[in-house]
Amino acid sequence: MPEESDARSADASPSAKNDASTTSSSAPRGAESASEGAADVGSLLDALVRQRLDATATRLPTHEFWETQPVGQFGDDARGEALKEGPIDAPKTPKEVPEEGGALPPGYEWCSCDLTREKTQEEVYELLTNNYVEDDDAMFRFHYSQEFLKWALRTPGYHEDWHVGVRLKVTQTLVAFITGVPGKLRVNGKEIEVAEINFLCIHKKLRSKRIAPTLIKEVTRRVNLRDVWQAVYTAGVVLPKPISRARYWHRSLDIRKLVEIGFTRLGRDNSMSRAVQAYKLSPKPKSEGLRHMTKNDVPKVTALLSKYLSKFTVAPILSEAEVEHLLLPREDVVYSYVVEDEKTKKITDLISFYNLPSQIIHGNTKHKTLKAAYSYYNVATSVPLVQLMEDALILAKCNDFDVFNALDLMENDTFLRELKFGIGDGNLHYYLFNWRVMQDIEPSQVALVLT
Ligand code: MYA
Numbered sequence: 001m002p003e004e005s006d007a008r009s010a011d012a013s014p015s016a017k018n019d020a021s022t023t024s025s026s027a028p029r030g031a032e033s034a035s036e037g038a039a040d041v042g043s044l045l046d047a048l049v050r051q052r053l054d055a056t057a058t059r060l061p062t063h064e065f066w067e068t069q070p071v072g073q074f075g076d077d078a079r080g081e082a083l084k085e086g087p088i089d090a091p092k093t094p095k096e097v098p099e100e101g102g103a104l105p106p107g108y109e110w111c112s113c114d115l116t117r118e119k120t121q122e123e124v125y126e127l128l129t130n131n132y133v134e135d136d137d138a139m140f141r142f143h144y145s146q147e148f149l150k151w152a153l154r155t156p157g158y159h160e161d162w163h164v165g166v167r168l169k170v171t172q173t174l175v176a177f178i179t180g181v182p183g184k185l186r187v188n189g190k191e192i193e194v195a196e197i198n199f200l201c202i203h204k205k206l207r208s209k210r211i212a213p214t215l216i217k218e219v220t221r222r223v224n225l226r227d228v229w230q231a232v233y234t235a236g237v238v239l240p241k242p243i244s245r246a247r248y249w250h251r252s253l254d255i256r257k258l259v260e261i262g263f264t265r266l267g268r269d270n271s272m273s274r275a276v277q278a279y280k281l282s283p284k285p286k287s288e289g290l291r292h293m294t295k296n297d298v299p300k301v302t303a304l305l306s307k308y309l310s311k312f313t314v315a316p317i318l319s320e321a322e323v324e325h326l327l328l329p330r331e332d333v334v335y336s337y338v339v340e341d342e343k344t345k346k347i348t349d350l351i352s353f354y355n356l357p358s359q360i361i362h363g364n365t366k367h368k369t370l371k372a373a374y375s376y377y378n379v380a381t382s383v384p385l386v387q388l389m390e391d392a393l394i395l396a397k398c399n400d401f402d403v404f405n406a407l408d409l410m411e412n413d414t415f416l417r418e419l420k421f422g423i424g425d426g427n428l429h430y431y432l433f434n435w436r437v438m439q440d441i442e443p444s445q446v447a448l449v450l451t
Contacts, residue, residue: 063240065212066239070087071088071241071432072243072432072437083436083438085436085437085438087230087434088435088436092224092229093227097225101221103214109169110167111174112160112163113163115160121150123174124174127175128177130203131204132199134361135426139262140263141358141359142358143358143359148451151330151333152181152451155181155326156319156322158181158182159222159226162181162223162226163179164178175206176202176206178215178218180196182196183195183196184317185232185317185448186309186310188314194231194232195219195223195232196231197231197232197233198450198451202215220433229434232432232433233431234430235429236428238429242431243441244314246443247427249407249423250421251406251419251420251421252279252403252420253281255275257402258370258402260367261363261370262365264422278420279420283394287339287382287383290339290391292337297340301323301338312446312447313446314447315448316448327376332355335395335396335399336376337350349379349381351392351395352376353392353396354451356374356451357370357371357372370403372403372404373401373403374404374449374451375389385414392404407428409448410444411444413444
């Protein structure tokens with residue numbers, strides 16, 4: 001854990017989607033940089049973590065399952081084969097895909113989770129609330145709300161059969177889960193239909209029994225049956241083989257609470273009153289014409305965002321229906337604001353963030369929840385990005401968030417230090433399934449945020 005600056009911020013968030021049970025990389029615990037030269041510390045830490053991960057990669061850990069899958073492998077470069085960017089497997093058709101799911105341990109069966117049913121929503125919510133991503137010290141666990149899950153999983157054109165569950169036959173208890181939703185990605189100039197895979201979760205009592213590979217093969221089968229052959233996913237763990245590696249940064253909004261719950265620690269030379277002062281924000285946003293996004297804005301926001309996303313090596317291609325679904329404000333789920341030019345009525349800027357709290361599962365504190373806002377898609381054209389993001393912090397604070405998290409994706413690196421974000425110490429790795437890229441992609445060239 002980094003000791004240098006005036007605090008640490010335990011990235012409770014299991015924010016780096018750290019797989020607590022499997023591997024090395026820590027959940028984002030990071031230096032709270034605030035006022036004390038976080039930038040230098042940040043780059044130093046980055047270099048150290050990268051070095052450590054590179055060392056791990058060269059040791060070529062064995063991955064019994066992942067080595068059999070159509071994904072980039074560590075050591076691909078060294079083999080000197082003539083590898084090409086694009087699909088890894090030879091083309092197939094849905095007719096070649098097995099009609100039945102693979103074998104589960106006796107007593108368990110496959111299901112599709114119908115997330116229009118309240119009972120199923122509750123079952124998924126319960127499974128994730130008690131078993132999903134935690135930080136390495138098991139202090140915090142992601143706490144997705146039911147409204148959030150409906151938002152993230154019932155996207156335009158979603159398929160119920162891509163919401164895969166495993167149930168205990170006798171009681172019908174849901175014990176494992178993995179999801180895909182359809183999407184379109186542009187990678188190095190090529191457009192690919194993908195499944196965005198998320199929410200892989202196995203009940204704590206069923207861990208380390210090789211059920212995860214079975215779940216992954218089952219979601220692959222169901223995705224392939226619909227003639228989709230590529231997928232994108234993120235994870236805290238290092239698997240064969242990331243296309244990019246991003247870091248979480250954290251901006252304290254309620255430093256007092258963050259210290260009380262052990263998310264952040266004040267440095268030896270800092271006092272609470274100084275820290276409170278350092279993180280103070282204006283009570284109101286500065287950008288003129290800033291207001292909530294409405295349904296009427298959808299076409300203009302789609303155009304603004306699509307133009308912005310076209311600059312990056314990896315980015316989603318979003319239809320108006322998707323922008324409406326993903327960005328139109330939803331209470332306690334997603335917050336979106338636009339700047340409208342009063343004269344031209346053009347939408348010039350976009351701010352968005354989503355609400356993903358973590359449960360405080362350990363620690364002596366009266367608090368039960370860490371309320372975290374996660375930066376989503378932001379576009380600045382009429383004001384500098386740093387000003388727009390300062391407004392994002394102010395809006396998050398007004399909405400009672402304790403911390404604002406952002407990955408170093410897109411142009412985020414240009415405002416993180418100036419706005420007093422502290423670096424987390426976990427990585428979020430980006431992966432493509434059945435699609436090879438020839439070179440690692442810098443996080444600043446990645447414009448995809450998976451919730
Ligand atoms: S990331 C969030 C992952 N979830 C959590 O961290 C929640 C808490 N943890 C758990 O529920 C379990 O520990 C999980 C593993 C389920 C993670 N991604 O069954 P096992 C490999 C991929 O004995 P368990 C998210 O949701 C591991 O390296 N693989 O392990 C994105 C080993 O393989 P290998 C993972 O601990 C998910 C094998 O599983 C992950 O009981 C993207 C061990 O299996 C991980 N996060 O369960 C999924 N963690 O021996 C891939 C461990 O080879 C999608 N493993 O190293 C691929 C695309 C599919 C669609 C394709 C369509 C074309």
